[in-house]
Structures are given as C-alpha cells and as structure tokens.
Amino acid sequence: MSWKLTAFGPREMIEAALARHEEDADRDEGIVITAFEVALDQPEDWRLDVYLEAKPGQAQRNAVKALFAGEAPRLTLEELPETDWVTESQKGIDPIRAGRFHVRTPDHAALDEPGVVDFCIPAAQAFGTGHHETTAGCLTMLDAMKRRGVHARHIADIGTGTGLLAFGAMHLWPTAHATASDNDPLCLPAVLDNAEMNAIPLGTAPGQLAMVIADGMKDDFLVQRAPFDLLIANILAAPLIEMAPEFAAAVAPRGNIVLAGLLATQESRVRAAYMHAGFRLQARIINGDWSILWLRKRFAG
Template sequence: MKNTLRLDILAREEDIDRITGVLTLCVTFGWEEESLPTGETRFRVHCDQPGFMRDLQSRITGCAPEAQCLLEELEEQDWLAAWRQFFTPVCCGSRFVVLPPWLAQSPDFPGRTHLLIEPKSAFGTGHHATTALCLKVLSDLLDQGRLLPGQSFLDLGTGSGVLGIACCKSGLAGLGLDIDPLAVDNALENRLLNAADGFEPSLGSMEAVAGRTFDLVVANILARPLIELAPAIAAACKPGGSLILSGLLEIQADGVEAAYQAQGLPVARRARQGEWCALVWQQL
C-alpha cells in the first residue's frame, strides 16, 4: 500500500499560538489538535508529500524551538474499514445512544434516541469523554424539564453535528457552527441520516450569530477559544437559559470558569469523566 507521513508536534502552552499560526498558513487541508493531561497540546498532521512535511517541521522548530516534533512514515489503511472496527455504540446519559449508520436498525437500545453518525474526520462520535459529557448533561437537563420542545439552541464547534442532532431529536431547533468546512459537510450528511430538519449546520463562529440569543448554548471546543469567546458566548444565552462548555481538562476548568464569571455568570456546576470536565450553567 502507498505510505503516508505523520508529523506529531508536542507544544507547551506558550508556544500554541505561534504553532497554530504556522499551521493555519501552511496546512490548508487541516490537522488534529488534542489537549493532553500534562497541559500540553499535541498537533498532528498527515500528508503524503515528504518535502512539504520536512519544510513544515523546519518551520515549526524555527518558531517554537522547545516544541517536540516527530515525523513518522505510516502505511495507509482502509480508514473506513478501520472506523467500522472501532465504532461501537455509545450510550450517553439516560436518553441517547450514538450509532453508526450500519447499526441504525439495532434493537439493542430500547427507549433510547438513536443518533446516527457517519464516522469521518469530524470530531464527535460519543467515544471521547468531552462529547459524552455534553450528551449526558443534555440528557439530564431534558429529564429535569429545564430544556423543552420548541426551544432554540446553538451548537458551537458542531463537528459531526452529534450534539445538534441530539437537541433536534429532543424537540429543539437551532444552529451548528464550525470553522472547519469538512466538519460542516459531515454535519450536513448526518443531519440527513437522522432526518433532523430543525438542525442547521453552517460555517463560522460567534460572529455569525451576533445579536441573537438561544435557550441553550453548547460549546465543545478547547479551553483557549472558550476563554477568548467568553463575552460573545455569554451574550448568546437567553435569560433563564442554559450553557454547557466542554472540551476541557479538569486542570483548565478554573481558568475557563473565571472568564465566564467575569461576564456576570455565577459559579458553574461541573460534570466530570476521568480527567475531563464540563461546565454547566442552568437557568441563567
């Protein structure tokens, strides 16, 4: 099989902005980004062009000499076949189960709302704790009657669209925003799979909804953008509405919560799974 290359970049917090700038300029086809329990961030780029990858590695080490870079050659796989082996059903909270399309008719989860997700590059299959936490909190708010059919939602960083689809299948209607065009395409595909007509994925960030407010705002992104977008996200919550912030390590939660308390929000409730944490405000 044809080989491909993978560049792993392990970055300290103080180097993240510089590395993100280089990746934004050079890697137009996208990259992976993961917050680690150590507080560092791992960036991962795949490409089959050795010259491009060596040049990218040189640029990264030039702007961030302390970053650890590892360039490896990998044998390409049938990614869809690999996903099918990996993608098992995930039950989240009391209400939801995330399923791949080939298990759409499974009788194994009676009473649960099926969320069908075509596994592609977009984030959000329920396997990661941050997505599972959001679905559990959403399930809890619905069980408590704090979210009701007919209300509106905003799903920021929609990825695969799984959270927006869960909201829509629970009777809400709203928007899913993402800055990655591939994620928006995947969310649109999953909207069709789920017949979630009240869910509208589109390209953009908070500027796309300036001046609008929602009964529920859920943002499953990263700590840095959650802090930077705190004024806009807080302003998008209706009085009496709910806010869910995820994508956080427990060690990052205090800093993010402080940014929202600075916008006038009270102390958040915390939902935890392993080292991951979600911040929850209900009836703001």
C-alpha cells in the first residue's frame, strides 16, 4: 500500500461505514479499510483508514464517501513509504493469552507454564496472528468447547490465514483429521512455515493437518473431507451469511461451527442466517467490538 485516506467521526458512523464495505459484494478489492478508536480515553471518537495501492482518483474517493450515510466526513490523503505494513504493525507486539493458549511472535520467549500451550506466529502477509479480537476470541471459544465436552474427529478451518486456529483445534483434539483452507495463495507458504515452526504434523492422516487453497466449499478436497463435526470460519459477516447453506451442508448433524469476523452490530443477521440453515446458538463471546459464535447443527430426522 502506498496511499492512505483517513476520516474521523463518531464510533457509530465509522463502524457503519466499515460494515457497509464488508457487506458490499462488488467492493473494490484494491481498497483495504481498517477502523479503530482514536485513543483509549476517547472510546467514541474513531478513525477510518483506507489503504490503496495507487493514488486514489475521484472514483475511489467517491466510493469511500458512499460508505457513509448522509454527509461524509472530510477525507485526508497521505502518501506512505514503501513498507510491509502488516509486518511493521506487528513488530514488538505483546503476546496474548486466550484460554489455555499463549500466542507470541518470535520477538518473545515461550511461556513455560503448566497447562499453557505456546504458539509462535511471526508477522506475515496473512490474517490470524492471534492478536486480533476475532482470532483470540476463537481460541478462547475452542478452549471453552473442549472444557464443555465437545469431541471433534473431523475439523475444518475455513479462511485459515496463518493456520493458528487449526493449530489450536489440533491441540485440543489431537487425533482428529484436520483440514485448513484459504482462498489466498499467500496463505499456503505461511501455514506450512508456521506448522514447521510449531511442530504441527502435515498430511491427511488423523492428527495431521492438510492445507488447501480453495474458494469456498465447492473444492473437491473439502468435499471429500466432509462432513465435519467442527468447522471454524473467521472471515467476515457478509461471506458468513452467504455461505451459511454451504457450511450447513458440510457440517455433520449435531456438529459444531464457530463463526467470527463479525461485528457485534452484525450478529443478529448472521445468527438469523444460521438458524435458517439449521443451527442453534450454544454460546457467544464478545471481544471488543466483535462477536464470536458457537452454534450446533440440529439433528434432522
């Protein structure tokens, strides 16, 4: 990314703009948007950053302005130096705890405590280092599911990013067949490198992780590996809603699904889509502004 547009406004307005961007099936994939509070002591004052690969023209400016209902806030433009912003944003970040899991970058030492599972996930061009509320919330939810007696024999992590959630699920259910998929080819080397770093066995046998690049659930390998009794999908609200029927077809009766990547303000629509697809809510976690949902598929017949 070499250019950035920035807008400031109330939290509700900025969150709504971010949600409209996520839900737009025809959105410009060359536009990457993030939103966050200006300062810890100003929780209702937010900023929206829009990263672009080239200097935005009027059409792209108008596309950003169209995300706001009513009058759009003022947009400021900044040229950025050539930098790997994912790597830079993760340098020196502190480790996190999520349930029994401790997730760190190579800059930090492993946490050697009884009952603690340590994962090292370096900064990479893939989402899911554990430091985002959705990823950490999924790890916490998986840990809670294990403690509540869930047993998983066939696991899928859809939109895996770095592979972290698949790694966590494999630790909790070590004899399961585990499958990870993503539609971004960059995730394949990231997952393979992270698996080696964390001593995650690769392959198709029980206790091993199979990785595939696939767009959605209609991939032959995913079809062969289904049905899953645990499916994890940490993506975005709009594709979660769109893929509810596909996920329902891939999950076994009484199987479990963990959904994340949705803002708390989007939860009702996601839950409605999955209730219609045959799931019922088991538990939910709110982590920051994000919802993490555990649902179970109803038994048909």
